[in-house]
Amino acid sequence: MKATIITIGDEILIGQIVDSNSAWMGKELNKIGVSVYEIISIGDDRDHILSAFAKAEQQSDIVLVTGGLGPTKDDITKSTICEYFEDELVLNENVLKHIREMFAKYVKDAIVPANELQAMVPSKAKILNNAYGTAPGMWLERNDTVFVSMPGVPFEMKSLMSNEVLPLLRKIEGLPFIYHRTILTAGQGESTIATRIEKWEDELPSTIKLAYLPSLGSVRLRLSSTGMDRDQVTSAVDQSVLSLYEIIEDIIIGESNDESMAQQVSALLKNAGLTLAVAESCTGGQIAQQLTENAGASQFFMGASVTYATRSKIDLLDVDPSIIEEHSVVSEQVAMAMARGARVKFHSDIAVSTTGNAGPSKGDSDADVGTVYIGIATSSASFAVRFNMGNHRERVIQKTVNKSFELLQKEILKIQAN
Amino acid sequence: MKATIITIGDEILIGQIVDSNSAWMGKELNKIGVSVYEIISIGDDRDHILSAFAKAEQQSDIVLVTGGLGPTKDDITKSTICEYFEDELVLNENVLKHIREMFAKYVKDAIVPANELQAMVPSKAKILNNAYGTAPGMWLERNDTVFVSMPGVPFEMKSLMSNEVLPLLRKIEGLPFIYHRTILTAGQGESTIATRIEKWEDELPSTIKLAYLPSLGSVRLRLSSTGMDRDQVTSAVDQSVLSLYEIIEDIIIGESNDESMAQQVSALLKNAGLTLAVAESCTGGQIAQQLTENAGASQFFMGASVTYATRSKIDLLDVDPSIIEEHSVVSEQVAMAMARGARVKFHSDIAVSTTGNAGPSKGDSDADVGTVYIGIATSSASFAVRFNMGNHRERVIQKTVNKSFELLQKEILKIQAN
Numbered sequence: 001m002k003a004t005i006i007t008i009g010d011e012i013l014i015g016q017i018v019d020s021n022s023a024w025m026g027k028e029l030n031k032i033g034v035s036v037y038e039i040i041s042i043g044d045d046r047d048h049i050l051s052a053f054a055k056a057e058q059q060s061d062i063v064l065v066t067g068g069l070g071p072t073k074d075d076i077t078k079s080t081i082c083e084y085f086e087d088e089l090v091l092n093e094n095v096l097k098h099i100r101e102m103f104a105k106y107v108k109d110a111i112v113p114a115n116e117l118q119a120m121v122p123s124k125a126k127i128l129n130n131a132y133g134t135a136p137g138m139w140l141e142r143n144d145t146v147f148v149s150m151p152g153v154p155f156e157m158k159s160l161m162s163n164e165v166l167p168l169l170r171k172i173e174g175l176p177f178i179y180h181r182t183i184l185t186a187g188q189g190e191s192t193i194a195t196r197i198e199k200w201e202d203e204l205p206s207t208i209k210l211a212y213l214p215s216l217g218s219v220r221l222r223l224s225s226t227g228m229d230r231d232q233v234t235s236a237v238d239q240s241v242l243s244l245y246e247i248i249e250d251i252i253i254g255e256s257n258d259e260s261m262a263q264q265v266s267a268l269l270k271n272a273g274l275t276l277a278v279a280e281s282c283t284g285g286q287i288a289q290q291l292t293e294n295a296g297a298s299q300f301f302m303g304a305s306v307t308y309a310t311r312s313k314i315d316l317l318d319v320d321p322s323i324i325e326e327h328s329v330v331s332e333q334v335a336m337a338m339a340r341g342a343r344v345k346f347h348s349d350i351a352v353s354t355t356g357n358a359g360p361s362k363g364d365s366d367a368d369v370g371t372v373y374i375g376i377a378t379s380s381a382s383f384a385v386r387f388n389m390g391n392h393r394e395r396v397i398q399k400t401v402n403k404s405f406e407l408l409q410k411e412i413l414k415i416q417a418n
Numbered sequence: 419m420k421a422t423i424i425t426i427g428d429e430i431l432i433g434q435i436v437d438s439n440s441a442w443m444g445k446e447l448n449k450i451g452v453s454v455y456e457i458i459s460i461g462d463d464r465d466h467i468l469s470a471f472a473k474a475e476q477q478s479d480i481v482l483v484t485g486g487l488g489p490t491k492d493d494i495t496k497s498t499i500c501e502y503f504e505d506e507l508v509l510n511e512n513v514l515k516h517i518r519e520m521f522a523k524y525v526k527d528a529i530v531p532a533n534e535l536q537a538m539v540p541s542k543a544k545i546l547n548n549a550y551g552t553a554p555g556m557w558l559e560r561n562d563t564v565f566v567s568m569p570g571v572p573f574e575m576k577s578l579m580s581n582e583v584l585p586l587l588r589k590i591e592g593l594p595f596i597y598h599r600t601i602l603t604a605g606q607g608e609s610t611i612a613t614r615i616e617k618w619e620d621e622l623p624s625t626i627k628l629a630y631l632p633s634l635g636s637v638r639l640r641l642s643s644t645g646m647d648r649d650q651v652t653s654a655v656d657q658s659v660l661s662l663y664e665i666i667e668d669i670i671i672g673e674s675n676d677e678s679m680a681q682q683v684s685a686l687l688k689n690a691g692l693t694l695a696v697a698e699s700c701t702g703g704q705i706a707q708q709l710t711e712n713a714g715a716s717q718f719f720m721g722a723s724v725t726y727a728t729r730s731k732i733d734l735l736d737v738d739p740s741i742i743e744e745h746s747v748v749s750e751q752v753a754m755a756m757a758r759g760a761r762v763k764f765h766s767d768i769a770v771s772t773t774g775n776a777g778p779s780k781g782d783s784d785a786d787v788g789t790v791y792i793g794i795a796t797s798s799a800s801f802a803v804r805f806n807m808g809n810h811r812e813r814v815i816q817k818t819v820n821k822s823f824e825l826l827q828k829e830i831l832k833i834q835a836n
Binding site: 010011012013014015016017018019020022023024025026027028030035036037038039040041042043044048070071072073074075107109110112113114115132153154155159180188189190191192194195201209210211212213214222224278280283284285286287288289291292293295297298301302303304305306307308309311312315316345346347358359360361392393394395397 | 428429430431432433434435436437438440441442443444445446448453454455456457458459460461462466488489490491492493525527528530531532533550571572573577598606607608609610612613619627628629630631632640642696698701702703704705706707709710711713715716719720721722723724725726727729730733734763764765776777778779808810811812813815
């Protein structure tokens with residue numbers, strides 16, 4: 001079962017927004033056995049929309065369309081869908097009622113005719129309720145291909161997908177089973193790993209696809225397979241993983257279900273009943289932000305001090321000014337003092353700290369751009385590790401965040417083992 | 419001049435990564451007069467790559483391809499390009515030298531044959547230096563269409579684009595001038611605005627395109643035009659904007675050059691010579707993170723306290739426990755006390771604070787999910803505003819961050835006016 005995702009809107013093409021919808025949809029479709037064949041972004045242009053629809057219909061069983069459903073003139077997706085399906089717009093009373101209720105409840109403005117026009121829908125469409133917005137989802141079928149049109153606003157699309165579209169898709173017969181396992185490795189580059197596992201890779205069953213996913217500091221190996229027989233698919237992949245472990249056990253640090261490192265560390269902390277505090281300098285709040293973006297952080301996350309200015313390291317984390325003077329603000333000693341300070345101030349079991357120079361120019365210290373210290377403090381010890389994260393600001397921050405989570409992971413596992 | 423962007427990699431289709439490269443490329447191409455016609459993401463599949471190349475060649479003058487250039491077997495972009503251009507791979511000594519240097523300098527692993535194979539390039543390709551990686555950029559031409567292949571790693575792609583590809587594209591003759599102006603409004607919904615400016619919109623010259631870009635709490639109106647005569651293009655758009663101001667001056671709060679709100683606030687602060695501190699509860703570090711992701715934050719950003727646990731509000735920001743007891747942790751009084759505390763602790767001119775319940779369940783307070791207070795403290799006053807941000811966690815956090823920047827913006831402008 002193959003899907004094409006079409007996102008419509010000039011704002012994507014000129015880079016005014018990043019299309020994060022498609023990745024989310026791809027992940028969710030995958031879970032129910034639908035593989036995404038193609039993702040295509042096009043402008044608010046009638047001819048281009050029509051040709052994209054025709055191509056998508058030809059190449060896929062399911063076409064998910066987002067965007068272009070607003071009440072203003074630049075939004076032409078609905079009228080173009082109507083044209084494509086040789087259909088006409090009719091008033092849907094339920095949608096009209098929903099629009100009026102949404103306005104009465106959430107909108108200060110008076111309702112205007114353009115809003116009520118959103119209740120006009122193609123007569124052939126099955127209407128899907130958009131709990132968070134005024135543009136409904138629309139489900140249409142032609143030549144065995146399902147078309148679903150949804151708004152481009154991420155939370156409206158996600159709610160429509162989760163509550164309406166995915167449940168309907170799941171009922172389609174003949175969905176295969178899709179199975180992935182993603183093995184996390186650390187310490188060797190992708191080509192070294194490829195050389196080590198060359199024979200194993202050559203002997204992989206043709207039904208199993210292997211991908212190397214290098215990211216800062218680690219390489220993930222993803223094995224995927226698809227088939228109608230769930231047991232057959234899983235056991236084939238599981239056996240291949242087993243023999244992979246035998247070859248590169250020394251560099252495997254775990255497996256991932258597409259969870260971010262922040263999610264993995266969060267799960268470990270909750271599991272271990274440990275609390276965490278964060279003292280961030282060069283990472284500017286990104287560690288805290290990643291830990292709190294998912295629900296449930298209050299169970300283990302006590303808080304963070306983003307001590308960007310040198311003086312705030314002293315005032316908020318009780319770092320001894322003489323340590324800064326002696327060793328400079330980017331130093332092993334300051335990283336340790338920050339972690340210890342955060343642990344005490346936030347009353348946490350563990351604390352992690354970052355201090356470094358993300359660039360592009362030198363800051364409050366003489367440290368080279370890319371020099372970063374990450375500190376860890378627990379009830380029994382504190383230490384800091386020095387890294388050279390390169391000279392690319394965005395990358396220095398990202399690598400430092402990832403490295404912090406990696407060190408935390410190790411530390412939590414160590415505490416649990418004792 | 420039209421471009422197609424093709425991103426290659428199964429990891430995009432299954433949602434393992436979000437394609438942020440295309441938006442960045444779209445923005446940069448736009449600046450030099452190249453408009454993106456289509457963005458397409460496909461898997462590591464020979465047939466699909468070949469058909470995408472053929473379609474892209476037919477519909478565009480420039481085809482930018484990213485991804486699939488790694489040293490491992492799942493990466494087949496280079497061999498497929500070779501096939502498409504009926505070319506053969508030849509050894510490029512400069513690339514080989516660069517690869518060996520990169521390994522010697524940055525990689526712990528020994529170099530393996532797969533790495534050196536990255537120096538094999540299509541004989542017809544102009545080679546573009548990848549300063550940050552081992553896979554070079556490749557520039558090929560066929561039937562007046564330019565193909566450029568780059569690695570998918572964002573910082574490698576960006577460096578290649580900035581230093582090699584964009585300078586070469588800029589030399590192509592006949593690039594038109596593309597001009598956008600984006601007007602920020604606040605206080606009215608897109609359909610109300612559309613009704614107010616209906617007559618103006620109907621009378622817009624056909625060369626000018628108008629887009630409504632609603633986002634949390636504001637609507638941006640983007641006017642775009644393209645043409646060979648720079649003066650003609652700009653003056654037509656500028657005149658339309660002028661008459662737009664006359665109609666909806668009451669809701670226009672400024673203009674944006676696609677800068678994020680964090681960037682706009684940062685610029686205002688630097689301009690005014692004011693420093694900022696942040697006290698975050700429900701936003702979990704996201705305000706600090708957005709302020710520090712761009713270089714230069716140390717000029718105005720003193721730091722942030724992410725006081726997630728109630729106790730940390732007392733310990734780190736000196737919030738009086740009796741205030742929390744009397745008014746609860748999600749309250750106007752606590753928001754004000756947090757902002758005042760942050761201002762004192764971080765020695766800043768202004769401080770902003772957030773406290774609220776982002777959901778999905780109630781936290782340390784009895785406040786409903788979505789209830790948020792944002793506090794502001796300056797040398798002369800402090801206040802807090804209550805908001806109902808809905809019941810969608812991700813959205814509550816985003817809206818609160820945006821609202822905080824909006825309040826800060828107003829406050830900075832007020833200070834400057836005095």
